[in-house]
Amino acid sequence: MLLDYERLGWLRVALVGFTAAVAAFLLLPVVFIVLLSFGSSRWLAFPPPGWTLKWYEQLFADPTWIDAALTSARIAAMAAILAVVIGLFASFALVRGEFRGRQLLRGLLLTPMVLPVVVFAIAIYAFFLRIGLAGTTIGFVIAHTILALPFAIIPITAALEGFDKSIEDAAIVCGASPLQARLKITLPSIRIGIFSAAIFAFLASWDEVVVAIFMASPTLQTLPVKIWGSLRADLSPVVAAASSLLVGLTLCLMIVTALLRRKLSR
Amino acid sequence: MTAFKRQSFAGLPAGSGGAVPALLLVGLFFIVPVVALLLRSVTDPEPGLQNYAALFGSGTYVRVFLNTFLVAAVVTAVTILVAFPVAWMLAIMPPAIGSIVFGIIILSMWTNLLTRTYAWMVLLQRTGVINRALMGLGIIHEPLPLINNLAGVTIGMVYIMLPFMILPLVGTLRAIDPMTLRAAALCGAGPFQAFRRILLPLSLPGIAAGGLMVFVMSLGYFVTPALLGGTSNMMLAEMIAQTVQSLLNWGLGSAAAFVLLVVTMALYAIQLRLVGAGRPGGGL
């Protein structure tokens, strides 16, 4: 009866109350940051003494914030495209291939997700220092592609495993070339997986802090590096404004994902 | 499907060709740098194990190790305790209410890590909302030290780890047949007995797998402990970063990184075995 929602009695009251409290705990920081970004207190007092848009004005007046955001977007877009393309090819090999060591290969390609980022960060930083890629956009993109790759491979392999290969074979029997069959039959069928892969890969790079802290140069820094630097200095409300915009972006991504999924799965 | 033998090129095994770009990328820019780093731990500044000797011989570093394990253990324990009831309800709730909670979990999970940590810095500071609220309610008279200490790290990390524990646990709990619990009730087990003897043991594999994952992730966490923790309870990841970035002691930093890598990978291997399938969870 512990798994019958209707018959938990007093226990249900307690557990639903607890769940609501945890949901509030998860929502609390996000809501507070957005509220505080409109508050007039320099010291982030709550409730704010008044409401203002000046932190947003300061944010948009400062070219380093805009630069950092554009850099982040550029690097994340490139890393996401690379990760999805490379991940798509790798997924076909992982799901369809018939060779020994397939599981080992899967494990290897997913390792960057498991290894503590700080280990990879200093390793790739040292390596790039040696070959002259440290502080360059290419270096950033390579490092972020590696971190984004597992997030692309997992949804694509999952979608591919759920796709019945005999449909592709049927297309070939009907006269399509293997390449045509893949492009016209298989890819459209796993588009939800590819779409999820793109979102996750983008976010993996966009939100990445640790590698970015090491890789950044005075002329090349991403948004998380900019925020990190500001946080180490003080708790300026400008960061709250920047953070609120990031929350807004997350919400937009969630809504777009939900809508697209509904549309694509129809 | 022998009718459609896929072409294999350059003598590669059938169907493996697609993995070549990924393998090249990961091999050249992941395996090589990491191996080079590990080699550095026994060659920099000179060949030998002096970096490891320094690491394990110094009280400061040993304290960092112990503190890292302590924080990871506390975070894991608190995360499990908080996540279990939530996962339980999410597993059996009517979907209309449940999807709201799921939405909140996903929102918090997708929100920028620095944003979330920054929010907790603001909330937990001496003059922050939580201290003011507690003082306003008359529960405390002096502001509680909630930041730059174990409490701050725990709150911030639990916040980040909760989704990673809740979501897989919901799967575990949904896989348990409610009839089993009804059978336990008819056998005479009241709510407490049914929980202790049936529900908890049946969800233990999920708790263990999720808990181990949270523990492993916590061990190597950098951002949140660096911002919410204090100098007296520094964690391993921050120490590695500082050793390399500020002290430029690459040999020692590499050795510490190697220790972190070995512990992480060993625990991860156990976690994979617990989950059963040879595939990490997460993704969605």
Next chain:
Amino acid sequence: MTQPFLSIRAVRKTFGAFVAVHDVTIDVPKGEFLTFLGPSGSGKSTTLYAIAGFQDPSSGDVLLEEKSLLSVPSHKRNIGMVFQRYTLFPHLSVAENVAFPLRVRRRPDAEVKRKVADMLALVRLENFADRYPGALSGGQQQRVALARALAYDPPILLMDEPLSALDKKLRQEIQAEIRRIHRETGVTILYVTHDQEEALHLSDRIALFKEGRIEQIGTGEDLYLRPASEFVAGFIGNSNFLPAEHLETAASAATVRLADGSILTGLKATRPFDKGQKVRLMVRPEALSLTPGPASVALAVDIVDTAFFGDRRRVVARTAGGDEIDVRPTSDAAEPADPSASGQRIFFDPASAFLFPA
């Protein structure tokens, strides 16, 4: 009937506008094997769940020895139950599963040990005590479930389609076990099934459910030989139905006209009919034969097909009205080997046929 042991009084269960159970009332004497039979969705399981305490009835009451069970939570009802799905605790061994209800009752170790041994002997699984449920076959799992449900000597055992997941041979084997265990323990059993053969084989009485109501309750013989409605006749055993028109009833012997114009008389009317009312004539396949008996009437048909089954033959006949009739005469010497020899006629005793309203 002895004084009711378990009493189900006007139990009604609604889900929104849908009425799953309509005011079901049954008294069950101690030691009876009562089966709830019916198609799926007929309310039989819902009634059982009300007794188990998984669902509260919308109205009505369930009394055990005159005391209401409704305010008692499931875990204090002291009722045994075997489920449709395998509900053994997968993390406990067979012995630990059977011991579970005793452990939660904090019985002394020695008693638990003795009782577990007794129960495993009862279901003949003594050698499986240390196995885990995952290593048992479906039939063995259900026998352990039975042992677990009986371990605490519950006054009532509920069984919710316990054999539906098993194959036919195993089903028959475990039916025999259940009969034996009922005999040996004397426990009162409420058994739910949609399988009429299972119900006939096992039960003292059968309550036949239809759309949330009890259509008829009685022994298997009652339901088979004296069906109260066309639904009962159709659900229990095999039956042939022929459309007919009621002409008159005298001394509870009715006369009807069949579609082909032939008149049959001496039929049992289950209720009064009006003159000219459309009725349905029901006759069991085994009541039909190809040779005339002392009191039989004849029906002109076309013999369509014939097959031999050892103890019986099966003949498919078609009336002039186009209705197919299933005939299952015994294959003894009296019956002609070549059915066409009967002159395209089949015979039955009108006393073995029934009339139901159309």
